[in-house]
Amino acid sequence: MALTDAEIRELEEQAWQLRHDIINVTVWAGGAHIGGGLSMLDILVLLYFKYLNIDSSHPEMADRDRVVVSKGHGGVGFAPVLARRGYFDFESLKTFNQFGSPFGMHLDAAKVTGVDASTGSLGHGLPMAVGLALGARAQKKAWKTYCILGDGECNEGAVWEAAMSASHFGLTNLVTIVDRNGYMIDGATEEVMALEPFSDKWRAFGFHVLEVDGHDFAALAGAIDTSLSGDKGPCVIMAHTKKGRGIDYMEGNVKWHYGSIDSTLAEKARASVDRMYGKA
Known part of the structure; x- marks a missing residue:
């Protein structure tokens, strides 16, 4: 169902707040994988505030939809979304990636409420998602599985083994989303290990490819x-x-795959986010 103008405005408001949250968590942690957290944020906002059948007051609900954030290093983007969705108090993220905190750089499903799969060893998220989707089918359950992949991690062979399985078994209860920001830790994906023709690879593995602007909610x-x-x-x-995305001095800059920001850079980041959303 197409989004209404009112829904888009509400989602934009959530995204604006969450970009500020990511800045704050990065400051509190002393550093984070902020670039990729910001690139996938709009995908997470749309899922958690529009599509997912979940209940934060009953996080273990048997028929809930599952989400596998395969690019686990994006936890600085994922954790604030879970907090704003009601899984835990946002203030608890002041300990993000600090000793003794439940919030590691890569979120642990055994420690963080609302996380369905521990990820971070890149390439394993889609295999787990395929297993979840097969499990739902075997049990004749209607819940869906959503998997968010980083483009850099698609260097991993396990991704393509899982893609082959998903196609072979016709898993239409699995939604696979690639955060195609064009960069990985060591540089541009096409320089480190070229993915293109990327979409054609997915087609060759039996997928229908839908190419969209990942920051356009509609x-x-x-x-x-x-x-x-x-x-x-x-x-x-x-x-x-x-x-x-949203912080002008970070956009399209591999330097910000992981980075720390002081108070001056944080203020510049907040001002940039406000300008993007017309709140400056």
Whole structure:
């Protein structure tokens, strides 16, 4: 179902708040994988505030939808979303990535309420998501599994073994989304280990590819609706994003795959986010 203008405004408001949250958590932690957290944020906002069948007051609900954030280093983006969705108090993130905190750089499903899968060893998220989707089918359950992949991690062979399985078993209860920001830890993906023709690779593995602007809520929603319809078979959403989205001095800069920000840079980051959302 197409998003209404009011829904888009509400999602934009959530995204604005959460970009500020990511800045704050990065300051509290002394550093984080902020670039990739910001690039995938709009995907997470749309899922958690529009699509997912979840209940934060009953986080173990048997029929809840599952989310596997395969790019586990994006926890600085994922944790604030879970907090704002009601899984835990946002103030608890002041201990993010500090000794004794439940919030590691890569979120642990055994420690952080609302996390369905521990990730961070790149390449393993899609295999886990395929297993979850197969499990739902075997149990004749209606819940869906959503998997968010980093583009850099698609260097891993396990991703393609899982893609082959998803296609072979016709897993239309799995929504696969690639955060295609074009960068990984050592540089541009096409320089480190070229992925292109990336979409054609997914097609060769039996997926219907939906290419969208990963920061456009309406476009993303249309792609998710197509994936959920099952009409096209297994789908992958190629969400074209910007690393560091919303912070002008970070956007498209591999330096900010991981970084720390002092009070001066934090204020510049907040001002940049406000300008993007017309709040300056």
